Amino acid sequence: MKSYGEFCALARALDLVGDRWTMLIVRELLIGPSRYSDLHRSLPGIATNLLATRLRDLEETGIVESSDAPAPVSARVYSLTEWGRGLRAPLVELARWGVPLMASGAGEDHTRGRWLGFAIMALFPNHDPAQGSSLLPTVTVRIDTEADSVLMVSDTAGVRVSVASESTTAEIVVTGSSEEVFRTLSGHLGNGEHARVAGTTDAVRRFFALTGKALTSGAPATGQ
Template sequence: MKSYGEFCALARALDVIGDRWTMLIVRELLVGPSRYSDLSRALPGIATNLLAQRLRTLEETGVVASSEEPAPVSARVYYLTEWGLGLQRPLVELARWGVPLMSAGAGDDHNRGRWLVFAIMALYPEAAALPAQARFPTLTARIDADGDSLLLVSGPTGVRASVTNSDESAEVTIAGTSEQVFAMLSGGCADTPARITGSTDALRRLSELTATALTAGHDPADLPA
């Protein structure tokens, strides 16, 4: 592991997580524990030997741990330690800082529906940060995007999302590309909008939810970075 050699908390942190791909590996593990093959598939472009090296370094520094899981998994599964989970807040804030960079659209970039789990962490504030008397509506929504299905759950304690099955039942179903779904969840719009189905009442609550997004009512390009 290379070091900046500086007695500084930021420099010491970057010694651990500042290498290329490392924070994206952490992002994937914030979505959920993953097998090596899951991580390789979720991180297009990373060489297999580099992924193995980064995981080894993260385990050596105590950010990540792993265990051999029995059937039906029958594989080594990687997960964040308690210390590693402490990276959620700073990485979410970094993602919020990067939202204006999304305004150019996906272009030729890779897309994975599962990345919307992390996007949802960044788009919606903590329940305690909502204005007085405001709260998140109670709602479940299944998101089908770019080969993945997610379950978004909104309620008084906040907004959360997780990877799920394509047949998961929910009050609202949202289908489209990651770019289309991101635009909808952020309170904006896409040239071709995501397909949304649900009862009139559920769609009303979905509209109430997207109105609480930190980006709602703003052009992402105009947000302070």
């Protein structure tokens, strides 16, 4: 493992997670534990030997751990350690800094429905326990896009996200491309088509009240 050789907290952190692909592996594991094959499929462009090397390095440094899942999975499953989960806050803040760059659309970039799970973490404000209750509307939303499903829950504990399936029940079902769903969740950041939103009149009202609370709602694109 390469080192900057500097007595600096940032430099030492980058010694561990600054290599190409490492932070995106962490992103995947923040969304949820994954098998090697799932990680490889969710990281288009990474060579299989490089993924194996990055996972080994992350395990050796105590950021990632793995275990054998029982049948019917019967595969090695990777997850973040408690220390590794501490990367959530800085990576979410970095994603928030980059969110306005999404306004130009996907273009020729790869898209994956599960990546919206991390986008949701960045789009909505952190829950502040000192407030006693969340200022966000209460609603459950299942997002179906590009063969993936994600469940978003907004309640008094803030906004949470997890991997789901098309059989997961929710008050709202949002369907469309990743770009359309992101545009809808972000409070209409950028121009173009929006996702389809299905649910009762009251649930739809609460859903759009939630997207109106997105940190990007009404914000112009920057950094172009």
